[in-house]
Amino acid sequence: MQPLLEVQDLEVCFARRQVLRRVSFSIAPGETLGIVGESGSGKSVTALSIMGLLSRPGRVTGGRVLWHGEDLLQLPPDSHRQLRGKAMAMIFQEPMTCLNPVYTVEKQISEVLMLHRGMSKKEAAEAAADYLEQVGIAEPMARLRNYPHELSGGMRQRVMIAMALAGEPELLIADEPTTALDVTVQAQILDLLKQLQAKTGMAMILITHDLGLVAENAERGVVMYAGEVVEEGSVEELFTNPAHPYTQGLLRSLPRWGEQQDMLYTIPGTVPRRLEGIAGCAFAERCPLAEERCAEPQSMHRFSATQAARCWRTKDKVGDAEWQSR
Amino acid sequence: MPSVLQRLFQHKLATVGAIVLLLLVFAALFAPWLAPNNPEDVHPEASLRGPSRQFPLGQDPSGRCILSRMLYGARASLSVGFLAGVISLGVGIIMGSLAGYFGGWVDLLIMRVAEVFMTIPQFLLVIAAVAIVGPSFTSVLVIIGLSSWTGYARVLRGEILSIKQKPFVEAARAYGSSSWRILLRHVLPNCLSPLIVMVTLNVASVILLESSLSFLGFGIQEPQASWGSILSQGRAYFQSAPHVATFPGIAIMLAVLAFNLLGDGLRDALDPKLVEGE
Numbered sequence: 240m241q242p243l244l245e246v247q248d249l250e251v252c253f254a255r256r257q258v259l260r261r262v263s264f265s266i267a268p269g270e271t272l273g274i275v276g277e278s279g280s281g282k283s284v285t286a287l288s289i290m291g292l293l294s295r296p297g298r299v300t301g302g303r304v305l306w307h308g309e310d311l312l313q314l315p316p317d318s319h320r321q322l323r324g325k326a327m328a329m330i331f332q333e334p335m336t337c338l339n340p341v342y343t344v345e346k347q348i349s350e351v352l353m354l355h356r357g358m359s360k361k362e363a364a365e366a367a368a369d370y371l372e373q374v375g376i377a378e379p380m381a382r383l384r385n386y387p388h389e390l391s392g393g394m395r396q397r398v399m400i401a402m403a404l405a406g407e408p409e410l411l412i413a414d415e416p417t418t419a420l421d422v423t424v425q426a427q428i429l430d431l432l433k434q435l436q437a438k439t440g441m442a443m444i445l446i447t448h449d450l451g452l453v454a455e456n457a458e459r460g461v462v463m464y465a466g467e468v469v470e471e472g473s474v475e476e477l478f479t480n481p482a483h484p485y486t487q488g489l490l491r492s493l494p495r496w497g498e499q500q501d502m503l504y505t506i507p508g509t510v511p512r513r514l515e516g517i518a519g520c521a522f523a524e525r526c527p528l529a530e531e532r533c534a535e536p537q538s539m540h541r542f543s544a545t546q547a548a549r550c551w552r553t554k555d556k557v558g559d560a561e562w563q564s565r
Numbered sequence: 566m567p568s569v570l571q572r573l574f575q576h577k578l579a580t581v582g583a584i585v586l587l588l589l590v591f592a593a594l595f596a597p598w599l600a601p602n603n604p605e606d607v608h609p610e611a612s613l614r615g616p617s618r619q620f621p622l623g624q625d626p627s628g629r630c631i632l633s634r635m636l637y638g639a640r641a642s643l644s645v646g647f648l649a650g651v652i653s654l655g656v657g658i659i660m661g662s663l664a665g666y667f668g669g670w671v672d673l674l675i676m677r678v679a680e681v682f683m684t685i686p687q688f689l690l691v692i693a694a695v696a697i698v699g700p701s702f703t704s705v706l707v708i709i710g711l712s713s714w715t716g717y718a719r720v721l722r723g724e725i726l727s728i729k730q731k732p733f734v735e736a737a738r739a740y741g742s743s744s745w746r747i748l749l750r751h752v753l754p755n756c757l758s759p760l761i762v763m764v765t766l767n768v769a770s771v772i773l774l775e776s777s778l779s780f781l782g783f784g785i786q787e788p789q790a791s792w793g794s795i796l797s798q799g800r801a802y803f804q805s806a807p808h809v810a811t812f813p814g815i816a817i818m819l820a821v822l823a824f825n826l827l828g829d830g831l832r833d834a835l836d837p838k839l840v841e842g843e
Contacts, residue, residue: 292738317743324740331739336732341754350750351740402740 241308243268243410243442244289244327250301251284251293251466257514258284259466262302263539268409271436271443273453273474275489276463279510282446285463286412289444290329291319325355328403332415334396338387344371344398345383351405370401375431393424397431404435411436414446429456450489454478459545462486465510465521471539472546482548485522520549528552572834579830585823589816593639600633605788613806623808625798631809634790635816641791642820645706646772650764652710653771657717658753658760664718665725666748676722679715687712691774695783705784709771717763724756731755758835762828769824776817792817 242265251259259281266272274282287293289304291311304311306326311319323329331337338347348370349363358366364383371379374397387395396416403411413432417425433456436443445457453460453474460477462470462485470483481487488506508525511517520526523533532551540553547553574580592599601621608628616623622632664675682690690712691705698704728734729752737751778784779793787794792813799809 290739292735320741320743322741323738324742329736329739331732331736333732337736339733339737339751339755350742354741399736402736406740 242266242305243270243307245305245308246285246289246302247305248302249285249288249299249304251281251288252298252300254296257300257466258297259288260514261538262463262466262468264461264468264471266410266442266444269436269440269442270459271433271445271457273457273460274444274446274463275448275450275453275460277448277510279465280463281466282448282463283414284466286329286414286444286446290323290327290412291316292323292329324351324403324406324408326408327410327412328406328408329412329414330396330399330403330416332418334392334399334419337399338395340387342386343383344385344387344390347398348383348402348405351402355406366405367401370405371398373404373435374398374401375427376401392420393428396420396424396428400428400431400435404439407439408441410442410444412444412446415448416445417452418447418449432456450478450493462489466514467521467549468539469520469522469550470546470548472542472548476543476546480546482542482546482553483522483550484526484528484552486548569834573830576830576833578826579834582823582826582830585819586827589639589643589820589823592636593643596633596636596640600630600636602630602633604629604633604637604790606630613802613809615806615808622812623806625795625809626802631795631812634795635792635813638790638792638795638813639816641702641785641789642772642775642793642817645702645709645775645785646768646820646824649706649710649713649771649775650768652707653713653767654717654760654764656711656714658721660714661718661721662725662748662753665722666729666744666752672722675718679718682712682715688774688777691778692781692783695778700778700783700786702785702789705775705778709774713767713771716767717760720759720763721756724759725752728752728755761835762832765824765828765831769821769828772820772824773817 245265247263249259249262250257262281262285264272274285276282284293284297287297288299289311293299299312306322311322345364345367348367349360352358352363352366353360368379368383371382376382376394376397382390382394390398411432416432417428420428429452432443445452447453457474459471459473461468462477462483464485470477470481470486472482477486478490481490485506488504491504492506494500494503506525511521511524514521518536519534520537523529526533530551537549537551539547539549540557541547542553542557601619606629608624611624611628612626614620614624614628620630620632622635625631625634660675660679664672691708694708694712695704698708734747734751737747742751775784775791776793776796779791780797782794782797784793785791795813796810796817799806799811799813803810
């Protein structure tokens with residue numbers, strides 16, 4: 240089956256500094272893909288590049304982003320814009336400030352409906368209540384007349400989700416959708432997203448630094464480090480049998496339920512400030528298993544049918560199998 | 566949450582300003598009915614006569630009724646004030662939006678032009694332009710309007726630069742709004758409150774400017790009345806007939822003061838920190 244979205248060797252620079260390199264992954268219709276990585280690993284830049292929202296000085300310098308087989312990066316900006324909100328929608332980290340303070344909830348949802356579904360003002364106003372109900376907001380008619388500052392953070396994120404749904408997208412990119420919310424609200428929002436996904440059949444890219452969220456919500460995961468994909472696999476594989484030392488380190492750093500630990504494990508060192516001059520593995524300088532050959536560039540090595548890692552040790556274990564993302 | 570108007574009227578001085586303005590506008594609108602005499606009727610025998618029953622504020626050097634001339638003069642002063650205010654606001658919004666939103670060389674060009682405008686004292690610029698085009702009601706208001714857009718453009722550009730970085734603008738881009746739509750629907754409406762305050766203050770300064778022009782004879786021409794020209798006629802007789810210069814002077818002062826009080830009140834009422842309550 241043709242993937243819904245396929246990212247191939249994406250490279251992004253901010254001014255002269257490279258922030259993404261060799262980023263490849265794909266997502267099938269209806270699937271949930273988790274992208275994990277720490278701050279600055281390039282998760283959000285990847286999402287913005289897919290959406291065509293990268294703004295100066297950011298610039299895609301290489302690679303392809305195939306949407307149903309068509310390269311989005313070659314589209315004229317206006318055609319790409321028309322896909323946004325309709326084919327692919329995005330929700331952001333800051334629900335407090337993502338809604339326009341001068342319009343009511345109704346106006347904001349209606350705008351998407353009028354823009355992408357060709358509804359009249361009146362039809363849109365009626366449909367808006369429907370969407371609020373779908374995202375689990377009580378008394379939708381009353382909430383429609385509210386301004387954003389009258390709503391709580393969780394409610395605002397629900398409104399954002401309603402606006403994303405209103406375009407009936409095939410892909411929803413959720414960039415840290417729950418980071419700014421309370422833990423209880425977090426769970427509700429993710430439940431809601433899953434439930435809506437089941438109903439509409441849209442695919443979702445869940446971007447987060449929280450491994451737990453990926454484990455609970457995604458089918459496959461992509462682990463990013465310093466602008467590179469270091470490992471990709473199904474969630475079971477990533478969590479039970481991680482191949483890349485970075486993924487292994489991340490999992491060791493998690494506190495475990497019921498286990499007495501005096502100190503949590505931490506990965507020594509820090510993320511490299513710049514990628515220039517690092518031809519090989521960006522993680523090598525922090526890696527307990529680093530060897531000399533880690534300074535040489537390498538591609539993803541296939542570990543199983545669905546799992547691959549950018550590490551020589553994987554290649555040693557399984558040999559030189561050709562890896563094709565999905 | 567109290568609305569902007571409610572908060573405006575909690576401000577006592579702003580309320581006073583608004584009432585004075587309403588009275589002035591009323592006087593200007595209904596001048597033909599309120600005026601006790603024809604403002605252009607000359608009574609040479611009664612030159613410079615003080616207030617009397619028939620001429621409540623006295624008569625000017627040609628014996629015309631000062632009250633009637635002031636009522637008609639209010640029309641000139643206020644309409645120049647409002648219309649020139651609207652022109653400069655319009656030009657300022659267009660220039661400021663283009664500069665702030667699109668940036669790059671457009672921004673560079675517009676802001677350099679604005680700076681050139683700002684280096685020339687506005688009063689001199691207006692006098693020079695009026696001298697070239699010829700003084701009349703229309704030329705005065707267009708020239709004043711076109712020479713005072715720079716303040717709006719600068720403030721709006723700054724506002725836009727900060728608003729366009731807000732997450733809701735990125736969210737609007739993410740659901741596919743075009744850049745014009747984002748500018749008109751998402752960015753501009755969030756930049757308006759400082760402009761509203763500026764308009765009220767700007768109208769006050771335009772009224773002052775028009776009065777000064779008319780005082781110097783570059784503004785509205787005789788026999789049409791203007792506060793500035795009445796004041797100018799009274800200047801020569803200030804010791805013998807002080808009423809001629811005093812009453813139009815009070816009118817100018819009241820109008821400017823009222824606009825400033827209203828502007829101050831609006832500034833407080835529209836303060837986003839008070840509005841959002843967060």
